Amino acid sequence: MMKAAFLCFLIYMMFMGCDAATVFVSVAPGRSQFFKYDHFSVSCEGEEEPAGRRVMQRMKDGEVKAHLSPYSVSAAFPDEHTGVYWCEAGRGANSSDVFVTVTDGSVMLDSPALPVAEGGDVTLSCRCKTSDSADSSCGPAEFYKDGIRIESSSTGDMAVHSVSGSDQGFYKCKVNGSGESPESRLTVRAPSPTPPAPSAPSAPSAPLLPVSTLVRHLIVGAPYLLSTIILGLVYRDRRKHQRDQPTGQRRTRDEVIMQIIS
Structure with missing residues (x-):
């Protein structure tokens, strides 16, 4: 036993x-900073059924809140919506974290909320809030990485080509006469594996069952x-146990069984 x-x-x-379920977090629009009163949404994607997905939020004061996915914010506020977001699935799977910053200033850094694949290209943009509440390019701006000025741009954009691990860090931008943006972390992830080259056609095989069906x-x-x-x-x-019993006991039992049958 x-x-x-x-x-x-x-x-x-x-x-x-x-x-085990797999779940991913996404932010739309896909940037990490927003002006006050902007709208954005955080949603969960993956193999888990939509009903089992939750958007989790850790606020600046440490409080954790749970929201249904997708979590839509129609008017963002710095204290209420700045924080770390991630997704949880109904069977215990968690996604990676993303940090969203809502600023009540007039300058923000348009940087990707999700990690950037190593070897890819990314553009950071310095944007200013205008009187009609829309955001646009600030024009000339200075860009900083981990507190050190790294580039001046006449257009307000900074392109990073062939991103590598050394490009990870906290970035911000500064505009003379307008102020500076909050910092946002640029995260670099390993590139997705390259699919193998197609091989010569072979005899058809039985289709594979999906994991859920299996x-x-x-x-x-x-x-x-x-x-x-x-x-x-x-x-x-x-x-x-019967083989280990003495022969006499097995014979007696067999005789009893034969008498009952007769």
């Missing part, structure tokens, strides 16, 4: 491994598999 319990544990662990089949078949294994172990132990 100990072996049967061990097999049950293995099957349980297998289901737990297959049950998990459902395993769940349905698990009780039958467990019952078969347990009955087999019990039968084997009973046969072994």
Whole structure:
């Protein structure tokens, strides 16, 4: 029976491994800074059913709030909507974090909210809030990385080509006469693996089942598999126990069975 319990544990662990969901966080528009009264949304994507996804928010004071996905903000406020956002799925999977900053100043840095793939290109833009509440390019601006001035731009844009790990850091921009933006962290991630080159055509094979379908089949078949294994172990132990009994006891039992049958 100990072996049967061990097999049950293995099957349980297998289901737990297959049950892990994958969830991703996204921000629209896809930048990390917004002016006061701007609108933006945070949503969760992935294999988990939409009903099981939640947008989590850790505010500046440390309070954590849960929102339904997608979480739409129609009028952003610095104290209420600045913070760290991530997604949780109904089966315990969490996404990576994104930091969103809402500023009541007149200058912001338009930088990507999500990590940038290594080897790609990214453009940072310094934007100013105008009297009609729209944001536009500030014109000449200075860009800083980790507190050090790295570039002056006459257009208010700074392009970073072939991004690498050394480009990670906290960026901000400054405009004479208008002020400076908050800092935002630029994160660099490893590039996605290149898919293998197509091989020569081969004989058609059976289509692969989706993971969700495979998990459902395993769940349905698990009780039958467990019952078969347990009955087999019990039968084997009973046969072994009978073989270990003295011959006289087995003969007496056989005679009793024959008398009952006759």
